[in-house]
Amino acid sequence: MKENRVIWIFLIVTQFAFSQIRGVVKDSISGEPIPYVNIWVENETVGTTSEADGTFFLEASKEKSIVISVLGYERKTLKGTAISIVQLKPMTYDLAEVVILNKKQSKIIEIGDIKNAIFQSFDNGPKIEAKFFPYQASYSKTKFIKEVTIFTDSRIDDATIKLHFYSVDENGSPGKELLTKNYIVTLKKGIIKHRFVISQFDLIFSEKGMFVAYEKLLIESNKTGSKYQPYVLYNYVERDFFYTYAYGKWTKLNAETQGKLQLNEPAINLVLSN
Missing domain, CATH: 2.60.40.1120 (Carboxypeptidase-like, regulatory domain)
Incomplete structure (x- = not known):
C-alpha cells in the first residue's frame, strides 16, 4: 500500500x-x-x-x-x-519621410464616447481586445491623433498595461501595428479615465478607420492574489463585429443573422486635433 x-x-x-x-x-x-x-x-x-x-x-x-x-x-x-x-530577431522598418508641421491644435474632438453607457469591469485574462474607430468625413479637419484615453479600475498604484494601434487591412481586420515599439502606460489606483498624449508619434487617422487595443500584462508587479491588475472598464454596446486576439491569432465575432451584436467593448477613446 x-x-x-x-x-x-x-x-x-x-x-x-x-x-x-x-x-x-x-x-x-x-x-x-x-x-x-x-x-x-x-x-x-x-x-x-x-x-x-x-x-x-x-x-x-x-x-x-x-x-x-x-x-x-x-x-x-x-x-x-x-x-x-x-x-x-529584430524587425527592420522602412521609415516614412518625416514632415515637421506647425500644429496649432485650435480644433480638438474626442471620439469613441458612448452616451448614457453603463461601465463594467472584467478580469479578461491573457488576451488583446480591440475597439474599432470608423472614419467620418468631419475628421478631415482634425486628422492628427493627439491623445488616447482608457477607463480602468485598478486596485494597485503603478499598474502597467500595453496599448496597441492598428491599421485596417483589406478584410477589415486589425492589420499593421502603427507604432514600431511597445507603448506601455502606467495607471493610478482607483476608477479613473486616464489620458495619454501620443501626438509625438504623428499618427494620422486613416480614411479606413483604425483599431485601438489594450493588452493585459501578466507580470508579478501587476498581480494581486491570483488576479492581475488593472481591470479595464467596458461599455455595453451594439456592434456589427468585434475583434479579440486569443489562441495566438485574431478572431472576429460576427453579427447574427438579424440585428446587431450586443457586447461589452473596452472604454477607449481617441482625441483628434488639427
Whole structure:
C-alpha cells in the first residue's frame, strides 16, 4: 500500500513538472532580455507575459506549440520542449519621410464616447481586445491623433498595461501595428479615465478607420492574489463585429443573422486635433 502511494505521488509530481514551461526571451543580436512579450499556447486560451528581465513561466504541456510575439520582433512558434532561451530577431522598418508641421491644435474632438453607457469591469485574462474607430468625413479637419484615453479600475498604484494601434487591412481586420515599439502606460489606483498624449508619434487617422487595443500584462508587479491588475472598464454596446486576439491569432465575432451584436467593448477613446 505504501509502495503504491509513493508511485502515485511520483506520477503526480512528474506530471506537474512536465506541465510547466520556463524560459527567457532575448534579442538575437544584442542578447538583451525582451520584456512584456506576449506568449500563448497555440489555439488555446492559455498565455502569459514575460517579465522585465525577459523571463516567463507558463503552465502548459511541453508538447504544445507556443506562439511568441512582441512588437518590433519577428514572431516565433516553438514546441514547448524547445523552449529555454528564446531568441527573437529584430524587425527592420522602412521609415516614412518625416514632415515637421506647425500644429496649432485650435480644433480638438474626442471620439469613441458612448452616451448614457453603463461601465463594467472584467478580469479578461491573457488576451488583446480591440475597439474599432470608423472614419467620418468631419475628421478631415482634425486628422492628427493627439491623445488616447482608457477607463480602468485598478486596485494597485503603478499598474502597467500595453496599448496597441492598428491599421485596417483589406478584410477589415486589425492589420499593421502603427507604432514600431511597445507603448506601455502606467495607471493610478482607483476608477479613473486616464489620458495619454501620443501626438509625438504623428499618427494620422486613416480614411479606413483604425483599431485601438489594450493588452493585459501578466507580470508579478501587476498581480494581486491570483488576479492581475488593472481591470479595464467596458461599455455595453451594439456592434456589427468585434475583434479579440486569443489562441495566438485574431478572431472576429460576427453579427447574427438579424440585428446587431450586443457586447461589452473596452472604454477607449481617441482625441483628434488639427
